[in-house]
Amino acid sequence: MHKAKQVLVIDDDGDFRESIRPLLENRGYLVIEASSGKEGLRKLIEFKPDVIVLDIMMECLEEGYGVNQAIKFKEAFAEYRSIPIIMVSSIHETPRERYPRAGEVDMIEPDCYLTKPLDLPRFLEVLDRLSKARA
Amino acid sequence: MRESAGLEQIVVIDDDYAMRLSCLQALSKLGLHVETCEDGAKGLNSVARLKPDLVLVDLKMPGISGMEVISRIHEIDPIIVIIVITGYATIGTAVDAMKAGAYDFLPKPFKPDELRMIVGRSLQHRRLLLESRRLEMERELLKRRFITFVSHQLKTPLTAIHQYLDVLRNLGDTVEVRAKSNEWLDRCLKRTKEMREIVDDWLTLSRMEGGMLSRQRVKVDLKPIVLNVLKTYREMEEANDVTLVPQLPGDSCLVRGDHNCLSVLFDNLIANAIKYNKPGGQVTVSAEMGDGEVVIAVHDTGVGIPREHKDYLFDEFFRVRGQGHTATTGTGLGLPICKRIVRESGGTIEVESEVGVGSTFRVRLPAYNAQDTNENQKGDPGDFGAEDDIDH
Numbered sequence: 001m002h003k004a005k006q007v008l009v010i011d012d013d014g015d016f017r018e019s020i021r022p023l024l025e026n027r028g029y030l031v032i033e034a035s036s037g038k039e040g041l042r043k044l045i046e047f048k049p050d051v052i053v054l055d056i057m058m059e060c061l062e063e064g065y066g067v068n069q070a071i072k073f074k075e076a077f078a079e080y081r082s083i084p085i086i087m088v089s090s091i092h093e094t095p096r097e098r099y100p101r102a103g104e105v106d107m108i109e110p111d112c113y114l115t116k117p118l119d120l121p122r123f124l125e126v127l128d129r130l131s132k133a134r135a
Numbered sequence: 136m137r138e139s140a141g142l143e144q145i146v147v148i149d150d151d152y153a154m155r156l157s158c159l160q161a162l163s164k165l166g167l168h169v170e171t172c173e174d175g176a177k178g179l180n181s182v183a184r185l186k187p188d189l190v191l192v193d194l195k196m197p198g199i200s201g202m203e204v205i206s207r208i209h210e211i212d213p214i215i216v217i218i219v220i221t222g223y224a225t226i227g228t229a230v231d232a233m234k235a236g237a238y239d240f241l242p243k244p245f246k247p248d249e250l251r252m253i254v255g256r257s258l259q260h261r262r263l264l265l266e267s268r269r270l271e272m273e274r275e276l277l278k279r280r281f282i283t284f285v286s287h288q289l290k291t292p293l294t295a296i297h298q299y300l301d302v303l304r305n306l307g308d309t310v311e312v313r314a315k316s317n318e319w320l321d322r323c324l325k326r327t328k329e330m331r332e333i334v335d336d337w338l339t340l341s342r343m344e345g346g347m348l349s350r351q352r353v354k355v356d357l358k359p360i361v362l363n364v365l366k367t368y369r370e371m372e373e374a375n376d377v378t379l380v381p382q383l384p385g386d387s388c389l390v391r392g393d394h395n396c397l398s399v400l401f402d403n404l405i406a407n408a409i410k411y412n413k414p415g416g417q418v419t420v421s422a423e424m425g426d427g428e429v430v431i432a433v434h435d436t437g438v439g440i441p442r443e444h445k446d447y448l449f450d451e452f453f454r455v456r457g458q459g460h461t462a463t464t465g466t467g468l469g470l471p472i473c474k475r476i477v478r479e480s481g482g483t484i485e486v487e488s489e490v491g492v493g494s495t496f497r498v499r500l501p502a503y504n505a506q507d508t509n510e511n512q513k514g515d516p517g518d519f520g521a522e523d524d525i526d527h
Binding site: 018026090116117118 | 290298
């Protein structure tokens with residue numbers, strides 16, 4: 001039997017987490033929620049999810065970039081490095097457009113960037129694809 | 136960049152050496168930084184490099200003409216003030232020069248005092264131009280910040296609402312969805328309320344920007360205002376857990392100001408004191424007469440304000456976040472509105488706070504003094520509500 005894939009949703013907006021939870025559960029995912037970057041990193045270690053959905057603007061401005069950077073580059077998170085990250089934000093520019101200087105953007109660029117409100121079919125398609133790639 | 140910050144700078148462009156020298160001497164005495172040039176090309180170089188406050192230009196020079204120099208200077212910076220120097224024979228040209236953008240003209244020959252007078256007047260003009268440019272830039276910056284703010288504060292609830300509706304549609308009609316939909320609709324309504332509050336606050340703020348709200352400075356009794364606000368919140372559910380305690384003097388608390396503005400002020404302060412309180416907490420509003428002023432303190436036993444946030448508290452769009460604050464939403468405009476009302480009423484506002492213990496917002500307003508005014512008492516809005524019998 002297949003073990004259900006786990007999605008870690010890191011977003012400070014409770015309404016965002018609340019609204020996508022049944023959507024993901026319907027799709028057969030197990031949803032883990034975190035309302036801040038710090039909580040997100042804690043739950044990452046605790047659950048080792050298959051895919052991460054990460055907001056940018058949280059308690060600290062652009063907190064999501066920092067979380068992405070920590071997971072992808074910090075030695076302490078080495079074993080979680082390969083977990084795909086879908087960054088979601090109402091900022092229309094991608095990190096690459098927002099921070100065009102090379103070097104900088106490599107640290108914050110996620111595996112996939114989607115704008116809010118989410119295009120739901122696309123979001124689910126990306127989620128399925130990225131989490132399957134890890135199977 | 137300015138080579139000597141603060142010092143006003145002048146460039147003199149004249150082909151006549153004696154003229155340059157006398158300008159230099161006369162103007163240096165005024166403590167101005169003066170640079171002289173013998174032709175238009177060199178003069179324009181200096182202007183581009185120095186970005187001076189004022190340029191004196193001779194109209195009749197070999198090379199680039201004085202008229203040409205005037206328009207080129209204003210291409211460099213349209214608010215550089217230009218005075219043309221001209222012989223009697225070319226008064227007509229001087230008028231043309233002023234049409235082309237020169238501020239004033241000085242006929243030759245002139246005495247040092249005449250030069251100093253006209254330069255003094257022109258620099259005055261320059262300061263006004265600089266001030267209005269500064270204000271313009273400030274407005275521009277605020278506008279830009281405002282747009283950034285719109286994209287965050289307003290988009291967040293809008294996105295949440297959109298997503299709820301979209302997910303509801305996407306999930307289709309199932310039992311679990313039906314169970315959720317009522318709760319979700321409630322949340323959507325809550326978020327639209329949040330957006331409405333933001334828009335309302337903007338409108339208040341922009342009305343105040345136009346000076347609409349606080350033009351009136353009349354006799355106002357703060358006592359009924361404060362009691363009214365407390366009464367309103369006591370009747371609202373939100374304050375159920377918090378005790379509201381007025382500690383006001385027996386007689387009236389008269390200040391000079393605008394009734395509506397002061398109502399908004401205390402409404403905001405008391406609403407904050409309730410919102411950022413702890414369950415079972417208390418809000419105390421006290422007033423006392425000081426030296427020519429009335430001091431009103433709104434004290435809460437709430438979560439308090441971290442010291443590092445205190446400086447930004449009255450900034451537009453700032454909202455305290457951190458421990459105990461996470462669940463609270465707000466427009467981020469309440470305290471800026473308070474600050475503006477207090478300032479326009481000629482008062483001050485300050486805050487004392489300790490994290491986990493509570494905060495006190497202290498407002499000082501100029502006391503109303505019957506002697507120093509002969510204003511028309513007819514229809515004085517300050518009497519509004521003074522007879523209202525409010526039990527507390």
